[in-house]
Amino acid sequence: SAVISQKPSRDICQRGTSLTIQCQVDSQVTMMFWYRQQPGQSLTLIATANQGSEATYESGFVIDKFPISRPNLTFSTLTVSNMSPEDSSIYLCSAQGQGGTEAFFGQGTRLTVV
Amino acid sequence: EDKVVQSPLSLVVHEGDTVTLNCSYEVTNFRSLLWYKQEKKAPTFLFMLTSSGIEKKSGRLSSILDKKELSSILNITATQTGDSAIYLCAVVQGAQKLVFGQGTRLTINP
Numbered sequence: 001s002a003v004i005s006q007k008p009s010r011d012i013c014q015r016g017t018s019l020t021i022q023c024q025v026d027s028q029v030t031m032m033f034w035y036r037q038q039p040g041q042s043l044t045l046i047a048t049a050n051q052g053s054e055a056t057y058e059s060g061f062v063i064d065k066f067p068i069s070r071p072n073l074t075f076s077t078l079t080v081s082n083m084s085p086e087d088s089s090i091y092l093c094s095a096q097g098q099g100g101t102e103a104f105f106g107q108g109t110r111l112t113v114v
Numbered sequence: 115e116d117k118v119v120q121s122p123l124s125l126v127v128h129e130g131d132t133v134t135l136n137c138s139y140e141v142t143n144f145r146s147l148l149w150y151k152q153e154k155k156a157p158t159f160l161f162m163l164t165s166s167g168i169e170k171k172s173g174r175l176s177s178i179l180d181k182k183e184l185s186s187i188l189n190i191t192a193t194q195t196g197d198s199a200i201y202l203c204a205v206v207q208g209a210q211k212l213v214f215g216q217g218t219r220l221t222i223n224p
Contacts, residue, residue: 030210042215045211103212104159108156
């Protein structure tokens, strides 16, 4: 199993600003993913963070709003740009090995935009 | 459209009861089905199921996959207040993308 350190664990931000969330994995992993969990809802995939290439975004999510970096096989960042109160959510990163194995999650970032 | 549906969405029982949580799916390129427990923010892994009919057990929790019915169940016996959480079901697709269900919010009353 992989251990994922995610930070910050929470933040309160002003609308119009940006926040970058970091995830560090304790081993090299092929796939890293970023999810959003809005209040009372399940997890929605934002994008797949690919090492050495651009992230792959799901329908409804765009790079300008959620730029992602994946500089190596153990680290990724997600930026929530030009925030509005609708961006208030829990953001989670996860990592998976190959072969359809289980995904492990970071501790999550609870973001509140005021 | 790929979808994972869990039922019930919410369940309240007394300590000591046995509960069964359901997950059904319609997804392309099914690889495996995962169960997670979410208490605060981060989901914690419970089970991964790939083969139909083989029960996985961990203490009072068990789970089984039925590929013919495109479904899975998660059983918890002799429930305790510490079992109160949201239980999430997710299906791993061919590209290793996870599709999550809505979750079942389980509350165990003493």
